[in-house]
Each structure stands twice: as C-alpha cells, then as structure tokens.
Amino acid sequence: MNSFRTRILLVTVLISCALKAQNKPNVIFIAVDDLNNYPSYTKAYQGAITPNMDKLAGQGIVFDKAFCQWPTCGPSRSSIMSGLLPTTIGGKEKMTDEKLQERAKELGTKLLHEYFADYGYKTLAGGKICHKHVPEGSVDESNGRGSFTAGLGRMGVNYKSEKTSTDWAAVEKPDNEFPDYELASWGVEKLEEKHEKPFFLMLGFLSPHVPWYVNKKWFDIYDKDKIELPPYLKNDFDDIPQFSKGANIQTHMPSTEWAIKNNQWRNILHAYLASISFTDAQLGRVLKALDKSEYRDNTIVVLWSDHGYHMGEKNTFQKHSLWERAGKVPMIISAPFLNKGKRVNKQVGLLDMYPTLLELCGLPKNNKNEGRSLVPLLKDVDREWPYSVTTSWRGGNFAIQNDRYRYLIYTNGEEELYDHKNDPNEWNNIAENPEMMSLKKEMKMSVDLKKLENTLIKGK
Secondary structure, three states, X not given: OHHHHHHHHHHHXXXXXXXXXXXXOEEEEEEEOOOOOOOHXXXXXXXXXXXXXXXXXXXXXXXXXXXXXXXXXXXXXXXXXXXXXXHHHOOOOOOOHHHHHHHHHHOOOOOHHHXXXXXXXXXXXXXXOOOOOOOOOOOOEEOOOOOOXXXXXXXXXOOOOOOOOOOEEEEOOOHHHOHHHHHHHHHHHHHHOXXXXXXXXXXXXXXXXXXXXEXXXXXXXXOHHHOOOOOOOOOHHHHOOHHHHXXXXXXXOOOHHHHHHXXXXXXXXXXXXXXXXXXXXXXXXXXXXXXXXXXHHHEEEEEEOOOXXXXXXXXXXXXXXXXXXXXXXXXXXXXXXXXXXXXXXXXXXXXXXHHHXXXXXXXXXXXXXXXXXXXXXXXXXOOOOOOOEEEXXXXXXXXXXXXXXXXXXXXXXXXXEEEOOOOOOOOXXXXXXXXXXXXXXXXXXXXXXXXXXXXXXXXX
C-alpha cells in the first residue's frame, strides 16, 4: 500500500511539474570560450567584425560591466553552473564535471540545467559548458565537445611551448571540419525539431580559445595593417607589488615585449580577431535558425564568456589575472518580452545568471544561489545597483569591483587600487595613497571577506 501511495505521489509531482512547464520560455544558453570584450557592440575595441553578436545586442540588453568570478575556464564555469562562488565550490581548478555535480549535491543544490529539468524543461547540451561538457547523463540530449586544435594538433607555427597550446596561424582546413561549425549545425537541428516541452539548450563554442587556428578566409576579412593595438605601458609594473607579478603573470605565455621584438603583436591580434569572427558566424547560423523556427517569439537567448583575455596589455597574452582585462566579459540577455537595444552600466557577475534565468522563466528561487537576479536591471537599466562584484584567484587573492574602482588584495596583504574613471588602463596603482584608506575599507565591507579568504581552492 505504501509503495502504491508513493507511486501515486510521484506521478502527481511529475504532472505538476509538467503543468508548471507549460508556456514557459525556452532558453538558449551560449558560451564563447576566452572571449574578452572585443566584439564590436561592446564599443571597447575598434575593428572586430562581429555582425551577429552586434545584432543580438541590438535585440537584447547588454551588460557593459559584467565580470567573471575566477579568471580561468574551469572554476568560472563551475561557479556559473552551480550558482555558487568558486570559493564555495572548492576543489582543484580542473574539477571534473562529475565532481562538480557531486559537490553541488553535497552543498544541497543542483547545477543550472538540472534545476530547469526538475521543473519540466528538456535539457540539451553541446560543446564546452562546464570544464569539459556537462556531467554524463545529466541532460536529455548531448553532442560532446570536440578538440581545441580541431584535429590539427599542436603545430607550433609561431609559438613553441610545452606548457601552453598558445599559437596562431591561418589554415586551409574548411569551416565544416571545426568543432564549432559542427556544434552550430547541431544547434540548428535542435531548433528545427518539434519539442513538446520547453527546452534549455546549451551551446559552448570553443573558439577563440587557443590555439588561434581558423581558415584563412577569416584572416582575409581583416586588413592586418589597420588592426588597432591595445594600450600598453612598458613601465606599467613599476608601481605594483612584487607578489602581484608572480600571481598574475604566466611566464610561459607570450609577453608583449617578446611580441614587439619578434614583430608578432599584430599577428596575434589578427588571429584572435579572425577566431572571434569565425565563432560569430557560427552563432549567426544558430540565431538565423531561431528566427525561422516556431520558438522565435518565446525564447530567451543568453550570450556570455567565461572570462576575459589580455591581448598585450600588462605585458602578456593570457587570462589568469585579477586585472580588469582578464575579469571583464561580454554578456547579453535577449528575450521577446524584454527591452531591445538597452545597455546596463552597472557591475554584475556571471554568478548572477543562474537566479536571473530562474526569475525570467518563472521558476522558484534556488535559495542556495550566491548571486542575485538581474531582472530589476532588465526592467530598468538605470536603477540604483550598489552591489560590488568579486573575482578570486589562486586561493586568497581577489579583486573587488564597484562602479568606479577595482581593488586587488593579495594573501600577503599587498594591494592594488585603480580608478577606472581616470585610469581605464589600470596604469596607476593608487592603493598607497592615504586618501584612499576609507574607500578601501568601504570596499572591503561591501563583500563577505571571510568567505573569500577561507577558500578551499588550491589549484593554480
């Protein structure tokens, strides 16, 4: 009898979830690996050719001050997908996707797509979503990830290192043999299918992650000689702590001085931009399929990157730092029921996407989420938003970002402070200025410092 009642209860719950799922908006959740804020719509860099990202930005709301919570792929994505700070998730940097799922369960929560599944959504995942993909068996349909090198291997055309796959080259390999092309094709197929339930479609593009290998035609759309070099100050590090150099600079990555000496800086930018444009084209194929589909008027599209990337600023080409360039990311949220072509100039975190999507889709709050819903900003882009955003790195080092300043604090107590209004390139460290003492104290008080310092993360 008890078993019968249990089955009846289970059926009732399932029916309830199915009813709740009716008329819910679909979600297309798009990640672009290692993409800094170079796309044309960001207005942060002149020259990137990204018509599809620009179109999406015009159809949605752009977050001009979005920041990651950890400046490398694995912990950043773990944070996004769990709705928890990297310091809460803990573990090593390259936590497996299965371990992430287990860790979320230990903490009494579920990964983003699992939460949607609990409320009647069909979940689909292709490409790089968590560090690799998504945990085995946690989605209804899956399409794998593919290789960063697209089967070309580590060619070492322009940069040879056993510690990084960083390299750049135009190749003859056709677009349809790259994983991102295959991923877009799979996404198009899913949008052409009939779905009886609302869907949560995750697409994780690999490019522009290194190596920057794409077909020559994507290089040809740029005039290399007209590519704008980012701002660089040779003596930039004269006023920063020695600890900062060791924590933030990966010595096995190309330095700007090396790139200048070897006449490679513009070549590196050329390859990075070509890679972005290739991915933009694949995004365009997905967005075109959405426009032609029956789901066009009931689908939320979210575009994000897991962290930023230095392209010569701070004498390096890498992520892995607490400076703004590695922390700032593109983020767009578009939906038929939201305003179009608006921009939010308030600091927000990738951590905020989980609760935002729940509210947009009318799902119950997940009380374990450590971010906050951005729906108030989606409704009113000019509203007050006094919250700070934190980015952690290598244990107890972290940055606090408010509307004007970026404050870096290291495990040994050393600091950096930058005024983005007067110093957008972060060339002048004003942390030692006596008049900044009250500001630093205020910024420390704006976050849960103890939670950040008591990190479990021990990875590089």
